[in-house]
Amino acid sequence: MELTLWTYEGPPHVGAIRIAASMRDVHLVLHAPQGDTYADLLFTMIEREGRRPPVTWTTFQARDLGGSTAEMVIQTLQGACDRYQPQVLLVAESCTGELIQDQPGALAKGAGLSAPVIPIEMAAYTRKENWGASETFYQLVRGLLAARAPKPGEERSARPADQPASVNLIGPTKLGFRCRDDVTEIRRLLESMGVRVNVVAPLDATPHDLLRIPDADANVNLAPEVGDLTCDWLKRQFKQPIISTVPLGWGATRDFIAEVIETLALDIDPESVGESRLPWYSRSVDSTYLTGKRVFIFADGTHALAAARMARDEMGFEVVGLGTYSRERARDVRALATEYGLEALITDDYLAVERAVTELQPELVLGTQMERHIAKRLGLPCAVISTPAHVQDYPARYSPQMGFEGSNVIFDTWVHPLIMGLEEHLLTMFRDDFEFNDGAVPSHLGGEGGGAQQPDNVTPMIPAEPGAVAWAVSAEKELRKIPFFVRGKARRNTEHFALEQGLSVIDVETLYEAKAHYSR
Amino acid sequence: MSQVIARADADALPDITTERGERAVFCGLTSIIWLHRRIQDAFFLVVGSRTCAHLLQSAAGVMIFAEPRFATAILGERDLAGMADCHEELDRVVSELLARRPDIRRLFLVGSCPSEVIKLDLANAAARLQGVHENRLRISAFSGSGIETTFTQGEDQCLASMVPDLPVLSEGSQRLMVVGTLADIVEEQFRRHFAQLGITEVDFFPAARADDLPPVGPGTRVLLAQPYLSDTVTALTKRGAKLVSAPYPLGVEGTLGWFEAAASEWGHHAEAVQEALAIPVARAQKSLARVRESLEGRSVHFLPDSQLEIPLARFLRDECGMSLTEVATPYLDQTLMADELRRLGSGVSLVEGSDLDSALARVREHRPDLTVCGMGIANPLEAEGFRTKWSIELIFTPIQGFDQVADLAGLFARPLVRERQLEVGSWS
Numbered sequence: 001m002e003l004t005l006w007t008y009e010g011p012p013h014v015g016a017i018r019i020a021a022s023m024r025d026v027h028l029v030l031h032a033p034q035g036d037t038y039a040d041l042l043f044t045m046i047e048r049e050g051r052r053p054p055v056t057w058t059t060f061q062a063r064d065l066g067g068s069t070a071e072m073v074i075q076t077l078q079g080a081c082d083r084y085q086p087q088v089l090l091v092a093e094s095c096t097g098e099l100i101q102d103q104p105g106a107l108a109k110g111a112g113l114s115a116p117v118i119p120i121e122m123a124a125y126t127r128k129e130n131w132g133a134s135e136t137f138y139q140l141v142r143g144l145l146a147a148r149a150p151k152p153g154e155e156r157s158a159r160p161a162d163q164p165a166s167v168n169l170i171g172p173t174k175l176g177f178r179c180r181d182d183v184t185e186i187r188r189l190l191e192s193m194g195v196r197v198n199v200v201a202p203l204d205a206t207p208h209d210l211l212r213i214p215d216a217d218a219n220v221n222l223a224p225e226v227g228d229l230t231c232d233w234l235k236r237q238f239k240q241p242i243i244s245t246v247p248l249g250w251g252a253t254r255d256f257i258a259e260v261i262e263t264l265a266l267d268i269d270p271e272s273v274g275e276s277r278l279p280w281y282s283r284s285v286d287s288t289y290l291t292g293k294r295v296f297i298f299a300d301g302t303h304a305l306a307a308a309r310m311a312r313d314e315m316g317f318e319v320v321g322l323g324t325y326s327r328e329r330a331r332d333v334r335a336l337a338t339e340y341g342l343e344a345l346i347t348d349d350y351l352a353v354e355r356a357v358t359e360l361q362p363e364l365v366l367g368t369q370m371e372r373h374i375a376k377r378l379g380l381p382c383a384v385i386s387t388p389a390h391v392q393d394y395p396a397r398y399s400p401q402m403g404f405e406g407s408n409v410i411f412d413t414w415v416h417p418l419i420m421g422l423e424e425h426l427l428t429m430f431r432d433d434f435e436f437n438d439g440a441v442p443s444h445l446g447g448e449g450g451g452a453q454q455p456d457n458v459t460p461m462i463p464a465e466p467g468a469v470a471w472a473v474s475a476e477k478e479l480r481k482i483p484f485f486v487r488g489k490a491r492r493n494t495e496h497f498a499l500e501q502g503l504s505v506i507d508v509e510t511l512y513e514a515k516a517h518y519s520r
Numbered sequence: 521m522s523q524v525i526a527r528a529d530a531d532a533l534p535d536i537t538t539e540r541g542e543r544a545v546f547c548g549l550t551s552i553i554w555l556h557r558r559i560q561d562a563f564f565l566v567v568g569s570r571t572c573a574h575l576l577q578s579a580a581g582v583m584i585f586a587e588p589r590f591a592t593a594i595l596g597e598r599d600l601a602g603m604a605d606c607h608e609e610l611d612r613v614v615s616e617l618l619a620r621r622p623d624i625r626r627l628f629l630v631g632s633c634p635s636e637v638i639k640l641d642l643a644n645a646a647a648r649l650q651g652v653h654e655n656r657l658r659i660s661a662f663s664g665s666g667i668e669t670t671f672t673q674g675e676d677q678c679l680a681s682m683v684p685d686l687p688v689l690s691e692g693s694q695r696l697m698v699v700g701t702l703a704d705i706v707e708e709q710f711r712r713h714f715a716q717l718g719i720t721e722v723d724f725f726p727a728a729r730a731d732d733l734p735p736v737g738p739g740t741r742v743l744l745a746q747p748y749l750s751d752t753v754t755a756l757t758k759r760g761a762k763l764v765s766a767p768y769p770l771g772v773e774g775t776l777g778w779f780e781a782a783a784s785e786w787g788h789h790a791e792a793v794q795e796a797l798a799i800p801v802a803r804a805q806k807s808l809a810r811v812r813e814s815l816e817g818r819s820v821h822f823l824p825d826s827q828l829e830i831p832l833a834r835f836l837r838d839e840c841g842m843s844l845t846e847v848a849t850p851y852l853d854q855t856l857m858a859d860e861l862r863r864l865g866s867g868v869s870l871v872e873g874s875d876l877d878s879a880l881a882r883v884r885e886h887r888p889d890l891t892v893c894g895m896g897i898a899n900p901l902e903a904e905g906f907r908t909k910w911s912i913e914l915i916f917t918p919i920q921g922f923d924q925v926a927d928l929a930g931l932f933a934r935p936l937v938r939e940r941q942l943e944v945g946s947w948s
Binding site (some may be wrong): 001002003004005006007009010011013014033034035036037038039041042044045046048049050051052056057058059060061062065076079083094095096099100124125126128481 | 549550569588591592593604609612616617668832894895897902
């Protein structure tokens with residue numbers, strides 16, 4: 001039993017719904033109790049989908065448990081087939097469905113349905129949403145393609161010289177982070193290199209499209225959380241190489257281009273492909289104030305890894321915390337954290353993340369919807385870089401994260417919540433200015449982002465550590481002269497310093513000693 | 521899957537059809553979203569699965585991220601396989617929770633579909649934990665599971681679980697108990713109106729503080745502020761309380777009828793109530809008249825969701841001039857709806873239960889001007905060219921009482937006004 005306030009991922013059957021909802025002509029029947037249909041609103045409200053996810057639910061109640069729920073499953077399966085006539089019918093259970101052991105997959109196989117059936121085992125009590133999405137997509141692809149795999153030893157036929165090189169984009173889904181725009185951006189980038197996009201899946205694909213996957217020269221693993229398993233299987237069965245660099249960030253996009261050229265043996269100059277404004281924006285003098293800003297990063301594995309690289313190498317920030325809720329990616333994130341001199345935070349416990357942010361007092365938080373709320377509580381600037389995300393992170397405008405345009409978008413997104421260079425200095429100089437002070441919101445933010453709440457006034461959810469040092473009144477007064485957006489950090493640093501020095505009371509001198517001690 | 525059931529007194533009541541099939545409704549856990557804001561020192565611990573936790577945060581959205589007073593104890597494979605003792609695990613989780621939240625005065629252990637299916641006895645667990653934390657707080661259990669409860673029924677189960685803790689009302693006294701969560705502002709208005717009627721012995725249940733438990737006994741008159749409280753009424757009746765048959769305080773007529781029903785228990789005639797409340801009634805009618813223009817002559821269709829459908833339909837037809845294409849409700853409690861059904865009268869198509877695809881087919885057939893439905897269905901209907909109102913908003917908004925009548929009508933008018941105002945391409 002695990003105490004959970006918020007969860008980064010839904011249950012695995014929500015992952016299955018994401019696959020069905022991403023595709024066309026696929027229908028999912030879920031054996032689940034009344035109430036589990038809430039999942040529809042993730043798609044129709046958060047992502048503003050204009051159609052219901054293609055899911056039919058048995059929605060059993062207590063009174064049905066006395067009778068035959070298996071009969072109910074068969075009726076639901078037949079009803080869904082008749083009404084929706086899918087090319088493929090997926091069958092799965094939610095957590096409660098799993099407990100009553102009706103085995104709807106087996107029932108569907110024996111029901112003589114008009115559509116081919118692919119049952120998915122969800123393991124609701126050990127797995128989560130991304131695993132469910134990955135497993136469902138894998139079972140679907142395998143179910144459709146296993147019979148078509150070349151025999152062992154059979155060589156993949158070479159692409160005819162007059163055909164352009166082609167790839168599949170594997171992994172983008174509904175409720176992924178900016179998947180719609182990332183697909184557009186990467187398709188554009190590949191086409192500018194003379195590479196044809198053969199199939200994008202699962203997003204907007206039909207089962208018939210999946211049958212064409214083997215036609216491409218390689219698979220781009222665009223969303224590893226969903227696509228890893230399938231890309232590996234396609235590599236083993238169809239000898240399709242995997243292009244595994246995720247083009248998130250300027251440097252990663254360049255690496256991606258290089259990997260595409262190498263994998264497909266293209267004869268083009270990588271320097272001639274696309275351009276980004278990020279390098280100039282980052283080098284221009286206005287960005288000097290970004291140098292060494294302390295950022296905390298917590299996201300799914302893919303976005304956490306990409307953000308860390310961008311933050312350090314492309315924005316000039318200092319990464320002070322790095323973590324992920326994707327246990328499947330823990331090894332990669334740990335390795336990168338070590339390279340950055342950090343210990344990775346691998347957890348799906350929202351409170352552990354909140355403790356880390358409170359402790360580190362970063363100047364910018366890059367995270368999910370959860371970290372947005374942590375940052376709001378602590379009065380810290382924040383940008384959302386990953387799922388889980390809320391309705392405002394599914395914007396109307398074109399807003400990719402991947403490719404060169406994606407790196408432009410990310411530059412803007414991360415800089416926006418920060419206090420601009422000269423404003424920061426003026427706040428420091430004239431802190432008692434009546435309309436430009438702790439309580440006043442940075443002029444460009446209008447109530448969002450940092451500064452609106454004073455960290456000092458926020459009651460942290462975690463009580464202060466026992467045995468904390470005391471502040472002399474004079475030092476407390478001096479502390480208040482430090483601008484609010486760095487005051488939390490100054491307080492922490494000074495207290496750490498005092499503890500290290502074995503001091504029980506902090507006076508003004510201690511404050512400045514600590515400042516000197518920690519100055520960069 | 522539907523059949524028309526003939527009723528003995530069919531000429532006076534709506535035509536009732538029952539339907540079975542797919543139900544697009546929330547489970548009772550959803551009630552926690554407003555209950556934890558109402559009872560400000562209560563904590564709701566759901567014993568369930570990741571699905572339960574995910575439902576709560578998805579349905580609740582941003583609103584409660586700031587200070588959640590609910591959590592989920594997620595059952596893992598070890599718990600299900602019997603490798604861990606669920607009760608020991610629960611004790612551990614509760615201790616962890618109480619250490620972190622010393623301000624909590626009442627803890628609810630909330631059952632879910634998985635905990636019900638594995639027959640985890642939470643009432644027993646609550647009693648045992650009460651022994652451990654005797655002087656610290658009250659602990660009780662209720663079920664919010666989807667297999668047993670629909671959406672607002674979670675509040676019913678929660679309140680029913682508190683009834684055994686209510687103190688005894690001293691013999692010979694008569695008190696009014698208003699039951700069902702109301703917005704603070706509505707509660708204050710209602711207290712003022714009751715005072716104007718000379719009724720000062722009024723309690724509201726649940727109260728803002730978990731320890732403010734109203735007394736109950738044969739002198740208690742129960743007046744329901746919400747229509748979904750069947751089990752709570754049964755529990756209160758068992759303790760001697762008497763249910764006052766009344767309409768629900770929605771709209772001018774509903775609210776007035778509600779006060780009249782309560783006042784008659786204190787021996788006041790309807791005329792006296794009308795006289796005492798003449799000023800708020802007139803004010804409500806005046807403010808409603810402006811909104812009514814947008815609604816008059818339009819048709820409205822209710823899909824089953826919150827249990828508020830019947831009183832709302834009555835209000836929209838009788839006071840806003842709308843026509844009703846269909847009124848569907850998840851379940852029908854004829855006792856609690858007796859007054860409302862009489863007011864609704866015959867000639868209304870009333871559906872109990874749900875078969876989602878057939879229900880949507882009827883929406884397409886009737887083409888109502890406005891469809892009231894759950895959140896998951898609203899945008900797909902909008903995309904098909906139907907204006908919608910999500911019913912959860914009706915639960916989260918102060919809509920009861922005279923001074924909220926125009927706001928209530930406004931919730932239905934807004935989608936129609938918006939349709940006229942927008943010049944961004946066709947909806948349908």
